[in-house]
Amino acid sequence: MPSSIIGNTIKNDQFGGKPMNKSRLLGKAMSLLLIVMLALTGCNKYNQESSGEGNTSENNGTNASAKPSDPNVFNFATNQDIPHLDPHGTSANTSFRVTYMLYDRLVTYDGTDTEVKPQLAEKWDISDDGLTYTFYLNKEAKFHDGTPVTAEAVKYSFTRAIDVGKSAAGQFKGVINKDSFEIVDDHTIKIKLEQPFAPFIKTLGTVFGNIVNPKLAEHHGDDLGESYIADKDMGSGPYVLESWDRGQKLVLKANEDYWGTSPTMKTVNIQIVNEPSTARLMLEKGEIDLIDDTMLSPDVMKQMEDTEGIEIVKSPGYAIDDIAINMEKEPLDNVKVRQALAYAVNYDSINKDILLDAGKRVGGIIPEGMFGYNPDVKLYDFDLEKAKALLKEAGYEKGFDLELLISENNEVRKNIAVMMQSDLKQIGINLNIKTLAWPTFLETVTSGGHQLALASWTPDYPDPDYNLWYFAHSSSKGPGFNLAYFDNKNVDQLLEEGRKTVDENRREEIYKEIQTIMNDEVPYIFPSQRLVEVAKREWVKGFEINPMNTWYVPFQKITKE
Amino acid sequence: MVRRVFLSPLTMLGLFIVVMIVILAIFAPWIAPNDPLQVNLGQKLLPPSSEHLFGTDEVGRDILSRIIFGTRISLKIGFLVVIIAFPIGTILGAIAGYAGGAVDQVIMRITDIFLSFPGIILSMSIAAALGPSIENVLLALAVTWWPWYTRIVRSSVLSIKNSEFVESARALGASPIRILIKEIIPNTIGPASIQASLDLGFVILSAAGLSFIGLGAQPPSPEWGAMLSSSREILRDAWWSATFPGIAILLTVLGFNLLGDGLRDLLDPKNR
Numbered sequence: 001m002p003s004s005i006i007g008n009t010i011k012n013d014q015f016g017g018k019p020m021n022k023s024r025l026l027g028k029a030m031s032l033l034l035i036v037m038l039a040l041t042g043c044n045k046y047n048q049e050s051s052g053e054g055n056t057s058e059n060n061g062t063n064a065s066a067k068p069s070d071p072n073v074f075n076f077a078t079n080q081d082i083p084h085l086d087p088h089g090t091s092a093n094t095s096f097r098v099t100y101m102l103y104d105r106l107v108t109y110d111g112t113d114t115e116v117k118p119q120l121a122e123k124w125d126i127s128d129d130g131l132t133y134t135f136y137l138n139k140e141a142k143f144h145d146g147t148p149v150t151a152e153a154v155k156y157s158f159t160r161a162i163d164v165g166k167s168a169a170g171q172f173k174g175v176i177n178k179d180s181f182e183i184v185d186d187h188t189i190k191i192k193l194e195q196p197f198a199p200f201i202k203t204l205g206t207v208f209g210n211i212v213n214p215k216l217a218e219h220h221g222d223d224l225g226e227s228y229i230a231d232k233d234m235g236s237g238p239y240v241l242e243s244w245d246r247g248q249k250l251v252l253k254a255n256e257d258y259w260g261t262s263p264t265m266k267t268v269n270i271q272i273v274n275e276p277s278t279a280r281l282m283l284e285k286g287e288i289d290l291i292d293d294t295m296l297s298p299d300v301m302k303q304m305e306d307t308e309g310i311e312i313v314k315s316p317g318y319a320i321d322d323i324a325i326n327m328e329k330e331p332l333d334n335v336k337v338r339q340a341l342a343y344a345v346n347y348d349s350i351n352k353d354i355l356l357d358a359g360k361r362v363g364g365i366i367p368e369g370m371f372g373y374n375p376d377v378k379l380y381d382f383d384l385e386k387a388k389a390l391l392k393e394a395g396y397e398k399g400f401d402l403e404l405l406i407s408e409n410n411e412v413r414k415n416i417a418v419m420m421q422s423d424l425k426q427i428g429i430n431l432n433i434k435t436l437a438w439p440t441f442l443e444t445v446t447s448g449g450h451q452l453a454l455a456s457w458t459p460d461y462p463d464p465d466y467n468l469w470y471f472a473h474s475s476s477k478g479p480g481f482n483l484a485y486f487d488n489k490n491v492d493q494l495l496e497e498g499r500k501t502v503d504e505n506r507r508e509e510i511y512k513e514i515q516t517i518m519n520d521e522v523p524y525i526f527p528s529q530r531l532v533e534v535a536k537r538e539w540v541k542g543f544e545i546n547p548m549n550t551w552y553v554p555f556q557k558i559t560k561e
Numbered sequence: 562m563v564r565r566v567f568l569s570p571l572t573m574l575g576l577f578i579v580v581m582i583v584i585l586a587i588f589a590p591w592i593a594p595n596d597p598l599q600v601n602l603g604q605k606l607l608p609p610s611s612e613h614l615f616g617t618d619e620v621g622r623d624i625l626s627r628i629i630f631g632t633r634i635s636l637k638i639g640f641l642v643v644i645i646a647f648p649i650g651t652i653l654g655a656i657a658g659y660a661g662g663a664v665d666q667v668i669m670r671i672t673d674i675f676l677s678f679p680g681i682i683l684s685m686s687i688a689a690a691l692g693p694s695i696e697n698v699l700l701a702l703a704v705t706w707w708p709w710y711t712r713i714v715r716s717s718v719l720s721i722k723n724s725e726f727v728e729s730a731r732a733l734g735a736s737p738i739r740i741l742i743k744e745i746i747p748n749t750i751g752p753a754s755i756q757a758s759l760d761l762g763f764v765i766l767s768a769a770g771l772s773f774i775g776l777g778a779q780p781p782s783p784e785w786g787a788m789l790s791s792s793r794e795i796l797r798d799a800w801w802s803a804t805f806p807g808i809a810i811l812l813t814v815l816g817f818n819l820l821g822d823g824l825r826d827l828l829d830p831k832n833r
Contacts, residue, residue: 277794277797280797296794297794300798303795349602353603353605354602409775411791411794414780417780418600418620418780421598421600422598422781432779433779434692434693435780
């Protein structure tokens with residue numbers, strides 16, 4: 001901005017035709033300096049202002065690291081804006097974080113556990129053929145307006161999710177449809193599956209299984225109430241929506257009449273702080289209790305480790321970084337070329353030097369710790385000689401150009417990309433890096449416009465079917481997130497068999513076999529399975545990180561002391 | 562004339578900075594101590610030392626070498642944008658001023674449309690639409706820069722259009738094109754070229770700005786704005802990663818401005 005302002009002034013002087021003497025020249029040099037200084041002080045001013053309006057701490061700075069000023073107010077910072085709050089229509093993690101608090105589900109994920117626990121459903125039966133699920137609802141549960149949560153509400157919620165046809169519907173496609181529900185009585189509901197689907201119960205604990213007040217039907221309009229509910233809450237969860245200043249702050253208030261345990265944190269402020277360094281400063285001052293895990297890079301986390309009053313929590317995660325290799329593009333359709341690429345990635349350096357040990361090697365898209373993980377797949381080691389030999393065998397001795405897409409504002413991905421570029425140059429591959437804004441990135445990769453794309457993946461529920469169906473089934477190509485455009489009949493068949501199989505041992509075999517095939521075919525390269533790293537104040541207690549729902553902050557369980 | 566250049570110390574300073582930068586750009590491979598693209602993660606974020614005078618960045622590249630190679634990118638953008646925008650603006654301005662009437666109206670209204678947007682916003686939208694790359698930044702800046710020259714040249718043309726030497730050329734039967742090329746443009750190019758020398762600095766600053774917000778240079782390019790951008794998160798722990806690229810931008814813009822102002826004192830006939 002300053003550039004255009006200065007630019008105009010000079011040009012106006014030109015028309016004025018006044019002689020510019022030396023003192024004016026000096027003045028201009030000074031004004032340039034002034035602008036630089038203004039820019040610098042501007043940052044400070046912002047921080048001071050935000051601390052002044054701080055609704056939590058009246059007197060911070062002097063005793064910032066000692067005690068929280070208000071033990072019942074929780075301040076969370078993220079740099080990702082919240083698009084909307086439709087419980088069935090959003091696919092943004094920042095929205096999930098809020099809707100998971102506003103709504104309850106039949107079952108839920110709690111703490112670090114990746115198995116579901118009862119929530120609205122006190123208990124459930126599964127028929128022997130794995131087709132019929134009967135849920136018995138908690139009779140105490142009621143929505144925020146006081147009406148009880150009934151079987152009717154459950155039916156309404158799933159029907160709406162399917163009708164809305166957005167993120168939630170994808171989870172249920174081919175598993176349940178609008179005719180799957182049978183209301184037995186007010187608090188009992190039967191759900192009949194189209195075909196056996198072993199991980200069904202796990203899908204109900206995700207945000208897509210949110211139960212919404214059927215009164216929403218009165219506001220359906222012609223978009224099933226999507227625009228109506230986008231900034232409202234019609235749930236039964238531990239928090240209600242207090243206020244929402246878009247792009248600035250969303251405030252949650254504890255639901256005092258909650259049918260479960262009412263939360264300690266009476267107020268939760270979710271603040272949008274765009275600049276990571278600002279968020280860090282606010283955390284150090286005690287104005288923020290917890291920062292979104294995706295916001296700070298490992299380098300910054302490391303620097304913060306010794307700061308008094310701040311704790312860096314590291315915890316196992318199911319997030320896996322992946323490089324999708326578009327197999328429909330030459331020369332990537334050649335398996336030898338893909339294997340050569342896999343040998344040309346310096347995995348150890350990524351995990352040790354870029355991630356600073358907040359990640360480890362993994363052989364496929366099933367993370368270690370999850371059901372179906374195959375520890376026996378052969379890992380590709382960093383071996384440029386082997387890579388060169390494979391390229392020679394494939395007939396690409398002279399090398400070629402490749403393009404790698406990354407999304408902006410992600411230091412780790414940028415550094416991985418730059419490192420790969422440096423290594424690939426040694427085997428004759430000229431790697432061009434292209435940084436795109438996230439929406440453009442998504443659009444490009446889901447329409448197959450990429451050669452290589454670096455992204456990461458976290459499952460919403462802990463079943464290998466989830467990861468592998470998205471990554472490997474031929475029907476998932478493009479928008480379904482098979483970004484390698486991997487098409488393998490054998491894998492397709494195995495995946496379809498795995499969905500229908502109820503026997504856990506057989507399922508495990510199937511998923512391990514798929515990982516072995518993918519390891520040979522190399523549709524993807526997996527640089528790292530990440531630890532979840534979060535920066536928080538030491539006074540925050542009861543904060544547990546779920547390895548899959550890394551966006552999930554259990555506000556209802558947290559205390560400050 | 563020559564004496565006045567030597568008498569202005571600020572102009573001399575500007576000239577000195579610009580000459581130094583041009584020398585750095587031309588001889589970058591021989592001057593730079595290291596390969597600006599060589600990643601060395603074992604040496605990431607080292608503070609300035611005798612081995613790395615300006616320290617190393619987040620993937621262990623030598624910042625001094627990157628800044629030296631960065632001069633090439635900045636100068637390339639600065640000169641190319643002016644070289645593209647200058648002739649376009651000059652020719653359009655001369656035609657508008659000389660022809661007058663409807664032609665003048667059409668050209669000047671189009672110019673006004675471009676000038677009514679803040680330049681940086683217009684370049685941002687063009688660069689964003691074309692996709693991030695240094696070539697697109699170049700194009701975007703050229704598109705936003707030409708109207709200034711059109712205006713300057715047009716006003717100069719208006720003031721000399723009816724002067725005696727133009728009249729006499731016309732009386733001798735010279736064609737309008739000949740009059741434009743032989744008589745008018747040579748006599749109006751002075752103010753526009755001063756503007757061009759001033760603009761060099763601002764083009765470089767704008768390009769760095771666009772790269773800073775991610776619309777310009779792509780990694781691993783040692784572009785100063787991109788270097789600033791990637792160091793802003795670690796600024797507090799590694800001051801050198803942002804400070805030196807920042808100083809490089811400051812000095813370059815300052816150098817071109819001081820030189821441009823000096824040239825104006827020297828060449829602009831109105832200032833005599």
